[in-house]
Amino acid sequence: MISIPTLALALLAAVQTVESASAGCGKSPQSSGTKSMTVNGKQRQYILQLPNNYNSSKAHRVVFGYHWRDGSMNDVAGGGFYSLRSLAGDSTIFVAPNGLNAGWANNGGEDITFTDQIVAMLKNDLCVDEGQFFATGWSYGGSMSHSVACSRPDVFKAVSVIAGALLSGCSGGNTPVAYLGIHGAADNVLPISMGRQLRDKWMQTNGCTSKNAPEPSAGQQAHMKTTYTCSKAAVTWIGHGGGHVPDPSGNNGQKFAPGETWDFFNAAVAAGGGGGNSGGGGGTPNPTTTSQGSQPSNPPATNCSPRYGQCGGNGWGGAKCCESGTSCKVSNDWYSQCL
Numbered sequence: 183m184i185s186i187p188t189l190a191l192a193l194l195a196a197v198q199t200v201e202s203a204s205a206g207c208g209k210s211p212q213s214s215g216t217k218s219m220t221v222n223g224k225q226r227q228y229i230l231q232l233p234n235n236y237n238s239s240k241a242h243r244v245v246f247g248y249h250w251r252d253g254s255m256n257d258v259a260g261g262g263f264y265s266l267r268s269l270a271g272d273s274t275i276f277v278a279p280n281g282l283n284a285g286w287a288n289n290g291g292e293d294i295t296f297t298d299q300i301v302a303m304l305k306n307d308l309c310v311d312e313g314q315f316f317a318t319g320w321s322y323g324g325s326m327s328h329s330v331a332c333s334r335p336d337v338f339k340a341v342s343v344i345a346g347a348l349l350s351g352c353s354g355g356n357t358p359v360a361y362l363g364i365h366g367a368a369d370n371v372l373p374i375s376m377g378r379q380l381r382d383k384w385m386q387t388n389g390c391t392s393k394n395a396p397e398p399s400a401g402q403q404a405h406m407k408t409t410y411t412c413s414k415a416a417v418t419w420i421g422h423g424g425g426h427v428p429d430p431s432g433n434n435g436q437k438f439a440p441g442e443t444w445d446f447f448n449a450a451v452a453a454g455g456g457g458g459n460s461g462g463g464g465g466t467p468n469p470t471t472t473s474q475g476s477q478p479s480n481p482p483a484t485n486c487s488p489r490y491g492q493c494g495g496n497g498w499g500g501a502k503c504c505e506s507g508t509s510c511k512v513s514n515d516w517y518s519q520c521l
Contacts, residue, residue: 203241207309211236216255219303221296228279228300229259232308233272241311243274244304245447246297248286248319248326250428255280264318264344264428265440275308286326288350293326294333301337316447318342320428321372325349328380331359340416340450342443345369345426347376358388358415360450364422364430364439368400371426381419389413397421405432407442416453418446 214232218225233242247263249255255278262268263276270276277300279293286293304310315338317327324346331341332355340360361384365377374397385392395408402423410417420442424430432438486503487493493510494502504510 202311202313204305204308204310204312206238206305206307207241208238209307209309211238211309212307219296219299221299222290222292224282224292226280226282226296227255228277229255231259231263231267231276231278233270233274235272236275237272238309241309241314243270243314243447244310244316245270245274245276246300246315246317246319246327246330247276247278248317248323249278249281249284250319250321250323252284253323254284258319258323261428264320264443265437266318266444269440269444275304275310277304281322281326286322286329286350288326288329291333291351291353293350294330294353297330297334301334314339314451316340316342316450318344318443319346320344321346321426322349328352331355331361331384335359340447342439342446343377343380344428344430344439345372345377346380347372348379352383355383356387359384360416360446360453361388362418362420362443362446364420364442366400366422366424366426366430367397367402368423368425374421378419381417384417385410385412388415388417390417395419395421398423403431403433403435405430405438416446416450418442 211232212230214230216227217230218227220226245263245266247258247266249258258264258278263278267276279296279300281293288294301315305312317330317338318341319327321344324343325348327341327343328346328348329350329352330338332352335354335357338359340362342362342364344364345366346363361381363377363381365374367374390410390412393408393410396406398404398406398421400423405420405422407418407420420438422430422432429437429439485501486505487501493504494512502510
């Protein structure tokens with residue numbers, strides 16, 4: 183026999199699911215692929231990726247993946263949406279918007295308006311969970327993820343900002359949204375101090391207690407994670423020893439950003455705090471700092487840099503070749519990257 187408390191919890195969960203399901207539930211889905219829409223008189227594009235087994239009666243999570251400067255929606259989709267798609271199974275709809283002039287200057291808030299129109303389409307045409315919208319991106323894409331958290335805290339539950347800075351604006355920014363920041367101590371494009379600036383802004387907004395957040399030295403193949411005690415929504419900071427890359431390596435060369443991002447999104451839903459339609463609450467109960475590796479690692483010069491790794495620039499002493507399938511592209515005088 184099912185107990186009364188168990189039955190009550192099941193009924194509550196069912197009610198919450200119905201409340202968060204969008205108007206698009208039950209409709210015939212559109213197909214995955216490149217889509218177009220007009221935003222402020224300009225033609226804009228995005229890639230829509232539905233789960234392989236999309237179910238129009240199931241409310242799906244939504245993840246926006248914003249590309250980097252001189253990147254595109256195709257790069258994000260081709261990279262598995264920052265490698266999150268492989269972790270999502272059939273739970274998630276992914277969107278890769280395309281920036282104007284290969285970036286996210288967000289002049290006059292036009293990229294926020296673009297995001298708004300995509301969100302409206304998703305809610306109207308597809309079965310999505312309106313309480314589980316997330317955003318992530320690297321570099322300019324991280325900056326845009328920060329911007330949507332500022333401007334649309336009623337939409338986005340949490341964001342993961344990888345090597346971002348205040349480049350796309352922050353209209354608003356006074357409502358809690360769960361925030362994960364990942365940045366490299368050796369970043370010579372957007373220095374780690376710029377990432378700390380965004381982190382500290384969200385610490386204040388989310389009601390977090392300040393504490394020391396240790397970081398590896400530049401060049402160390404390691405990462406250190408600090409989770410703050412917050413009263414309104416979570417803030418987590420991960421410093422690593424690498425440069426300006428979207429997929430940094432931690433201890434033993436392990437790629438940690440996708441797993442940390444996915445876990446953070448899951449925790450934001452479980453906590454119920456910040457962003458989306460859930461209201462406040464959901465602070466992290468205990469502050470923790472973990473060190474993932476602490477020894478510097480200098481790979482032999484014969485090893486080529488991986489995809490997205492640094493391969494050149496003034497003062498660069500590492501590998502100047504790239505793994506098979508990529509080539510070294512010059513971004514500026516100080517940074518070249520395997521793409």
